[in-house]
Amino acid sequence: MTNSPMISFIVTLGPELFLLLFIAALFLVSICRRETEKTEWIAWTSLVGVLIAFAGLGSQGMFFADAYRVDGLSQFFKLAIAVGFCITVFNGKKLPGVEPFKRTDYYLMLALSTWGLMLLASAVELMTMFIALEISSYSLYSLISLRKGDKPAAEAAIKYILFGAAATAISLFGLSFILACAHTSYLGELTGKISMDCPIAMIGTTMFLISFFYKLALFPFHFWCPDVYTGATNETAAFVATLPKLGAVVALIRITNLVLPGVAMTDVLAILAALSMTYGNLAALAQKDVKRILGYSGVAHAGYVLMGLVAGTASGLAAAAFYGLAYVFMNLTCFWVIARISPTGENLELEDLSGMYKYAPAYALALAVGAFALVGMPPTMGFTGKLFLFTSLWGHGYDWLVILGAINTAFSIFYYLNLVRYAYTREAQSPRTIDLSPGARLTALGLAGIVLVLGCIPSSVYQTALAATRSIWGV
Amino acid sequence: MTLTSLIVFPLAVSFLLAWLRNDRTIRLVTLAAGFVEMALAFPLIGFDIHATGFQFVEQVPWVPQWGLSYYLGIDGISLLMILLTILLLPLCVLCSWNYIGKRVKEFHICMLLMIAVCIGVFAALDMVLFYVFWEAMLVPMFLIIAVWGGPRRKYASIKFIVYTLAASTLLLVAIIAFYFQTGTFAIPVIMESEFSFRFQFWAFLALALAFAVKVPMFPFHTWLPAAHVEAPTAGSVLLASVLLKMGTYGFLRFCLPMTPDASVYFAPLMIAISIASIIYGGLVALGQKDMKKLIAYSSVAHMGFVTLGIFVFTTRGIEGAVFQMLNHGITTGALFMLVGAIYERTHSREIADNLGLAKYLPAYIGFFGLFSMSSLGFPGTNSFVGEALVLIGAFQNNVIVGALAIPGAMLAAAYMLRLLQKLAWGAPSAGKELPDLDRREWAYILPLAVLVLYLGLAPTLTRLTIDASIPKTIKRVQTVLQDKRPDLVTHMSVSIPMSRQGVQ
Numbered sequence: 001m002t003n004s005p006m007i008s009f010i011v012t013l014g015p016e017l018f019l020l021l022f023i024a025a026l027f028l029v030s031i032c033r034r035e036t037e038k039t040e041w042i043a044w045t046s047l048v049g050v051l052i053a054f055a056g057l058g059s060q061g062m063f064f065a066d067a068y069r070v071d072g073l074s075q076f077f078k079l080a081i082a083v084g085f086c087i088t089v090f091n092g093k094k095l096p097g098v099e100p101f102k103r104t105d106y107y108l109m110l111a112l113s114t115w116g117l118m119l120l121a122s123a124v125e126l127m128t129m130f131i132a133l134e135i136s137s138y139s140l141y142s143l144i145s146l147r148k149g150d151k152p153a154a155e156a157a158i159k160y161i162l163f164g165a166a167a168t169a170i171s172l173f174g175l176s177f178i179l180a181c182a183h184t185s186y187l188g189e190l191t192g193k194i195s196m197d198c199p200i201a202m203i204g205t206t207m208f209l210i211s212f213f214y215k216l217a218l219f220p221f222h223f224w225c226p227d228v229y230t231g232a233t234n235e236t237a238a239f240v241a242t243l244p245k246l247g248a249v250v251a252l253i254r255i256t257n258l259v260l261p262g263v264a265m266t267d268v269l270a271i272l273a274a275l276s277m278t279y280g281n282l283a284a285l286a287q288k289d290v291k292r293i294l295g296y297s298g299v300a301h302a303g304y305v306l307m308g309l310v311a312g313t314a315s316g317l318a319a320a321a322f323y324g325l326a327y328v329f330m331n332l333t334c335f336w337v338i339a340r341i342s343p344t345g346e347n348l349e350l351e352d353l354s355g356m357y358k359y360a361p362a363y364a365l366a367l368a369v370g371a372f373a374l375v376g377m378p379p380t381m382g383f384t385g386k387l388f389l390f391t392s393l394w395g396h397g398y399d400w401l402v403i404l405g406a407i408n409t410a411f412s413i414f415y416y417l418n419l420v421r422y423a424y425t426r427e428a429q430s431p432r433t434i435d436l437s438p439g440a441r442l443t444a445l446g447l448a449g450i451v452l453v454l455g456c457i458p459s460s461v462y463q464t465a466l467a468a469t470r471s472i473w474g475v
Numbered sequence: 476m477t478l479t480s481l482i483v484f485p486l487a488v489s490f491l492l493a494w495l496r497n498d499r500t501i502r503l504v505t506l507a508a509g510f511v512e513m514a515l516a517f518p519l520i521g522f523d524i525h526a527t528g529f530q531f532v533e534q535v536p537w538v539p540q541w542g543l544s545y546y547l548g549i550d551g552i553s554l555l556m557i558l559l560t561i562l563l564l565p566l567c568v569l570c571s572w573n574y575i576g577k578r579v580k581e582f583h584i585c586m587l588l589m590i591a592v593c594i595g596v597f598a599a600l601d602m603v604l605f606y607v608f609w610e611a612m613l614v615p616m617f618l619i620i621a622v623w624g625g626p627r628r629k630y631a632s633i634k635f636i637v638y639t640l641a642a643s644t645l646l647l648v649a650i651i652a653f654y655f656q657t658g659t660f661a662i663p664v665i666m667e668s669e670f671s672f673r674f675q676f677w678a679f680l681a682l683a684l685a686f687a688v689k690v691p692m693f694p695f696h697t698w699l700p701a702a703h704v705e706a707p708t709a710g711s712v713l714l715a716s717v718l719l720k721m722g723t724y725g726f727l728r729f730c731l732p733m734t735p736d737a738s739v740y741f742a743p744l745m746i747a748i749s750i751a752s753i754i755y756g757g758l759v760a761l762g763q764k765d766m767k768k769l770i771a772y773s774s775v776a777h778m779g780f781v782t783l784g785i786f787v788f789t790t791r792g793i794e795g796a797v798f799q800m801l802n803h804g805i806t807t808g809a810l811f812m813l814v815g816a817i818y819e820r821t822h823s824r825e826i827a828d829n830l831g832l833a834k835y836l837p838a839y840i841g842f843f844g845l846f847s848m849s850s851l852g853f854p855g856t857n858s859f860v861g862e863a864l865v866l867i868g869a870f871q872n873n874v875i876v877g878a879l880a881i882p883g884a885m886l887a888a889a890y891m892l893r894l895l896q897k898l899a900w901g902a903p904s905a906g907k908e909l910p911d912l913d914r915r916e917w918a919y920i921l922p923l924a925v926l927v928l929y930l931g932l933a934p935t936l937t938r939l940t941i942d943a944s945i946p947k948t949i950k951r952v953q954t955v956l957q958d959k960r961p962d963l964v965t966h967m968s969v970s971i972p973m974s975r976q977g978v979q
Contacts, residue, residue: 377614403648407641421633424621
């Protein structure tokens with residue numbers, strides 16, 4: 001059994017290794033390019049990734065000089081990321097917004113970014129986290145500008161890069177503060193060292209978090225978000241809107257966890273959460289473009305997720321993880337419909353949703369479920385997630401944030417409702433040609449079904465999330 | 476499993492409808508589902524009206540980590556509301572038979588969903604489960620108004636959902652706060668728990684806001700006329716008969732037992748708002764030209780009587796309040812159906828366009844007269860019993876409160892008789908060519924007419940059903956009042972023959 005460590009290495013790091021192989025394969029296909037690319041296999045292969053990630057749920061271990069930790073938390077998020085990746089790849093099967101010969105490159109970048117996010121889920125050392133985050137970001141920078149002959153796409157990419165670069169720089173600067181004060185970059189050793197006794201480290205940590213706030217599109221680091229969504233193709237926007245946020249959530253869970261009980265820091269998070277949800281919801285009220293609406297709604301949801309981190313307890317972090325997962329499903333449901341309704345890849349205005357109930361009842365239903373889930377209406381995942389978040393935060397000195405969160409839900413009704421209202425109560429001005437293949441419709445209903453079923457029966461997923469967050473304390 | 480089957484069956488049928496194509500089949504299937512639902516409700520006949528606890532209890536863990544459970548059970552108050560809801564399903568299908576021409580399938584799916592979640596609201600004994608049903612009801616109602624409503628449906632539907640959802644978001648916060656005080660979401664446990672006055676103060680405000688908008692009480696009522704007027708007939712009926720009851724049901728189930736100190740503290744305010752609703756609703760109804768609007772504003776007044784009855788804290792008052800909840804559901808529902816029936820004929824709801832119908836539509840006016848009489852609380856009809864009980868309760872509480880409520884009852888006579896007089900004996904503006912009620916219309920009006928007379932002439936059984944649930948509701952308010960208003964406490968004892976403890 002000489003090779004058993006090798007085997008256990010492969011098994012434990014299965015999801016990442018699979019994705020790495022996948023990336024290599026895509027790279028090979030990409031350089032041996034022929035004009036008529038078959039891309040079907042990519043989608044189906046990504047499904048294998050989900051199975052591998054599922055099989056790896058219970059894995060544990062420390063790797064690479066203890067900078068890389070495979071535990072319940074990382075595996076939970078890797079599975080979520082794998083599922084999200086699989087859905088986005090299926091979502092982009094037709095990819096109308098990108099020239100045919102760029103398609104393999106598109107998937108290559110997508111996979112690379114996903115790989116970075118998976119590394120981020122396991123990274124327990126600040127430098128490793130930083131690099132993982134950059135891997136996931138760089139490929140996205142190029143993805144966003146990939147839109148066919150489109151100026152706004154270039155603008156969006158530039159905005160994303162510049163904001164990203166600034167956030168990165170601040171993070172790196174913060175990292176140097178932490179190193180200077182605590183003399184270590186391992187999260188495990190940092191525990192307890194970042195407190196009010198060492199203000200420089202506190203400031204450094206806050207600065208280091210900015211990169212993740214930026215990924216999460218948290219106010220005031222959100223300026224790129226609506227522009228990037230509108231500039232990128234619908235399929236890319238679906239990816240940018242969901243998976244990087246999961247990565248940010250897992251990193252924030254790991255980092256904020258070690259700062260507690262640093263009260264000053266929690267206050268900052270609470271205020272950011274409050275501002276983010278209020279600003280996001282109010283700004284979304286004025287939007288007409290569907291992707292901008294979802295963009296600002298993303299800013300608001302970043303605020304909601306942060307509530308769980310403010311609570312800081314195992315149940316709070318589990319609530320944040322659950323809500324992150326819920327957000328991915330709700331958002332992907334909406335984006336799936338948007339990508340199907342817009343087969344030529346153009347951006348949709350609210351008007352374009354008119355009459356959807358008639359020509360595409362399955363999509364209309366899925367969009368309605370997605371929108372009502374984003375509002376937080378029962379019995380969807382959105383409601384259950386919010387219930388967990390509110391419940392976990394109540395009684396920790398931030399009751400005002402819970403009340404504000406509830407009031408914010410009321411703000412948000414109007415614009416989410418608009419999506420449903422246009423789809424269900426308006427008549428179409430002119431008939432639209434849309435993708436009505438049975439597979440696409442079934443997937444839409446399937447996604448909506450997940451949002452509903454996990455909303456009604458959240459117990460097992462929540463249990464997994466709870467076990468996952470407890471794993472970072474080694475309980 | 477009785478209660479679960481009542482909730483699951485309409486859901487299952489709504490799922491089945493999605494596969495049907497023919498409009499007529501869809502209507503027939505939904506109608507049949509209404510009767511099957513009634514058959515499923517048959518075991519409820521085993522309800523013990525003398526038992527004070529919750530009955531037909533079902534409890535299954537739901538999210539054990541948070542102590543959430545799927546927990547159902549009913550007492551007398553919820554039993555009556557559930558029976559009313561079930562009765563309305565076939566009637567609503569019948570009254571929309573010709574009225575709903577487009578997207579028939581979706582309409583019936585929405586109605587079935589409404590019925591299912593409304594039963595859920597009245598049966599839920601877990602606070603979060605209650606909230607789930609409470610909110611889930613908004614979606615089908617929103618669609619019913621927004622898709623099948625009148626010309627201003629967009630405005631009305633958005634106003635409806637924004638008002639009610641905004642108010643009930645704080646309800647969720649209150650529920651979470653209760654959870655942290657008691658460690659459970661189970662309503663029967665929380666009803667028995669003690670809370671500090673400070674906590675009760677805020678919890679009451681959060682709960683009362685959600686319920687007051689739903690009722691709706693005076694300054695929060697503005698969504699109601701818009702929603703009623705624009706909704707299709709069946710929508711108005713469900714809105715008036717079931718949805719508004721959720722608000723007053725909430726006061727009875729949550730505010731009085733869980734926040735007794737705050738309830739007593741706020742009672743003068745609530746009584747004042749109730750009286751304001753009665754007078755305001757009556758006065759505005761008096762000035763309406765649109766029949767549906769008139770009835771909508773009369774709802775504000777009638778529901779004012781219900782909240783008045785609740786917050787006078789006497790047994791008679793609460794008896795009357797629950798009675799009026801039932802009565803308003805029957806009478807106002809029937810009036811909306813009759814307005815819908817005449818609208819199908821003349822395509823106008825203006826009073827001026829429907830004058831002098833008595834000569835050509837005798838049956839129609841006969842029913843309209845009966846329900847008008849019921850609406851204004853004429854002796855022998857159901858509302859007389861309810862209003863009389865509420866007024867007795869009000870006088871028991873305070874002579875001034877009682878005296879202030881009296882003009883409301885008189886206003887009801889004024890606006891309903893004015894409407895009836897014009898419709899029946901005005902110079903005919905419509906009529907000759909109009910057909911009288913057909914068999915289908917008889918089928919949905921007659922049961923309600925029978926109920927009006929039954930409840931008016933033989934109210935004892937219903938009163939007994941309510942009575943057993945009252946001690947549980949006001950027991951704690953009673954302890955609070957012991958020091959402050961010992962005179963009231965004498966009016967709070969309920970004599971229940973053969974008092975027995977039910978399943979807790």
